[in-house]
Amino acid sequence: MQSINKMKIEFDSKSTNEAFARVVVAAFAAQLDPTLEELTDLKTAVSEAVTNAIIHGYEQRQGIIYMECVLYDSEIKVVVEDKGVGIEDIDKARIPAYTTKPELERSGLGFSIMESFTDGLEIESSKGKGTRITMRKKITNS
C-alpha cells in the first residue's frame, strides 16, 4: 500500500501532552477528509494509548512517547510507543475492565476502546523494554 503522507513525533510523557497528541493526530488525519465521528473515534483511541504510556508505561515518571502516523488512500495507521515497563500479560490486559491501577481510578477500558473505535489493534510489549500499540482506522469519507 502506497502511503500518501507520513509523520513521526516524540514528546515528553506529561499529561498535558494527551490533548496535544489528539490535536496532532486529528490535524494530520484531516488531510483524508474524515467524518466527525471517524475523527472522534481516532482521537479517543489515541488518547487511550498515550495515557497508558504515561500512567502504566512510565508510571508517571519522565519518559519520551513516540507516535507515528501514516496516511493511505482511505486509512490511517497510528503507532504509539513507550520505552517503559512493558505489559506483564497482554491477554489479561485486553480483558474489559481489567486494570493494574485501580487506585488511580482507571476503568480498565482503554484497550476495549482502542479495539472498538478502530479497525485494527496490535499490541507488542516486552517486559522492561516497553510497549508498542499499532492502530488502523478506515476513513470512508475520502
Add this chain to the structure above:
Amino acid sequence: MQSINKMKIEFDSKSTNEAFARVVVAAFAAQLDPTLEELTDLKTAVSEAVTNAIIHGYEQRQGIIYMECVLYDSEIKVVVEDKGVGIEDIDKARIPAYTTKPELERSGLGFSIMESFTDGLEIESSKGKGTRITMRKKITNS
C-alpha cells in the same frame, strides 16, 4: 534555562504539511497560554521556515522536514531543519525581497517575516547538506 515541555516531529516535504506544521506548533505553544497575536506571529514564522524547506531546501522534491519545539517559562524555541541543498549566501538571503525563485512568485520576505515576527532568528546552512532555522518567541501572557 529549564524546559517545561518538548517535542520533535518529522514529516514529508509536502505542501499540505505547511498547515499541519502550523497547527502542531500552535497546539504545543498553547500550553504557555499565549495571546492571539503571539500565536499568529509564531504560526506565520513557522509557516515561512517550513515553506522554505519545501521550495528551496528540497526544491519541491521528496524529503523529510524536522521540527523541534521547546517550551520554557515564558518562551518557545522552534527549530526547523531540512537536509536539502543549503543556502549559498546567508547574508544575501536575509535581504528583504531577495529571492532565488522569482519564477515561483516568491516575495523574498520569508526571512524578514521570521525575523520581525519572533524574538530571535538564527540561520545555519551548509551547501549540499541542508539548513537549520532556530527561532525564539517570548510569550508574555503566561
Add this chain to the structure above:
Amino acid sequence: MIALDITVKQDRSVLTVFLKGELDHHTTSKIKDTIDLLILESSVKMLVLDMREVTFMDSSGIGMIAGRYRRVLSFGGSMTIKNANKVISKVLKMSGINKLMKIS
C-alpha cells in the same frame, strides 16, 4: 489554556456539576478532588453531572464518573448524568455505566 472548566449549583441536597471542555486523564485528575470536597462539605444526597458542554471524553472520564459514584454511594446518596451529548455517548454506552445510574 483551560481544557476543562467546572461550575457548580447546589439546590438543598442536590449538587449539579456543569462540565465544560475535554475530559481526559490530565483534566479529570484536576477536578476529582474539587468534586469530592464539594460532596463532603455539602452533605450531598444527589450528584448530577451535566455534560452538555463536554467536547471530548475517553476512559479516564469513565474512571472519574465511577469514582464519584462510589463516593456518593458511600454517603448514602445517588448520582445521575444529564445532557450526555453525541460525542461522549459512544464511550458512555460501552462503559456500562448506564447500569449504575440514570443517563439522560
Add this chain to the structure above:
Amino acid sequence: MIALDITVKQDRSVLTVFLKGELDHHTTSKIKDTIDLLILESSVKMLVLDMREVTFMDSSGIGMIAGRYRRVLSFGGSMTIKNANKVISKVLKMSGINKLMKIS
C-alpha cells in the same frame, strides 16, 4: 479538507474575488491559475481581492497578490484589496504592497 475557498462576482469590468480560509504556499498555488484565467477570460479592468474571511496569510500570500497585480497591470487594469482584517494586516504592512495598490 478545504483550506481555501474562492467565490467570484463580476460587475462589468470589475472582478471581485472573495477569499476564505488560509493563504499559504499550498493554497495560493492552487488559486493562482483560477484567478489568472478569470482575468484573461473576462477582460477585467479592476481586480478586487476581498480578504474579510482570510484566517491566515504568510509571504506566499504576498507573492500571490503581487503576481496578480503584475498580470492585471499588463492588461492595463488595476487592483485593490478590500476588508484586510487584523490577522493579515501585519504581513500586508511589512510587505510594502500598500505602495502598489489601495488597501481598505
